[in-house]
Amino acid sequence: MKLLFDENLSYRIVKKVSRIAPRSLHVSRTGLEVPAKDTDIWDYAKLNKYVVVSFDEDFQDLSSLYGFPPKVILLKLGNSSTQAISEVLFAKWEEIKLFYQPEAAGVLEIF
Template sequence: MKFLFDENISYRILKKISTLAPQSLHVSRIGLTQPASDLDIWNFAKKKGFVLVSFDEDFQDLSHLNGFPPKVVLLRVGNSSTQNIAEILFSKWSDVEQFYQSETFGLLEIF
């Protein structure tokens, strides 16, 4: 599984989750014009097989409009540190894996 982390999450998350998802990338490092539009990020994730991870509810809207792929993990944990986000992902990893394997669901909200 590989994540594409939105710009509202620090690129430092990559190091913290590298044991779980070593092929993950951050939006700032994929060659899109910065700031990248949500649609450009969506299309990149779809084309390259990433799961989008964001706080941005616009990706929820895109998921409802377009379906999946890409799948979207929407973090609903408020303003959180990079360390806290990593800990949340680790603690919810079994849910994330089930979501990733699901052929039914394209959006996972983590509270």
């Protein structure tokens, strides 16, 4: 599974989750303009088969509008450190893997 981390998350998150999602990427490493538009991130994720990970609820709106792929993991953790976010992703990994299945929903909210 490839996760694409939005700009509202530190690029350091990629290294922290590399054990469970080694092909993940931060938006800043995609070549998209900075700051990238949500629709450009959406298109990049769809074209390159990534799951978008973000705090930004606009991605939930895009999923409602366009459907999936890409799928979206919407973090509802409040102001959290990169370490705390990575720990939550590790703890929820089995749930994330089930969500990744083709027939699952387009948005997974993680609290």
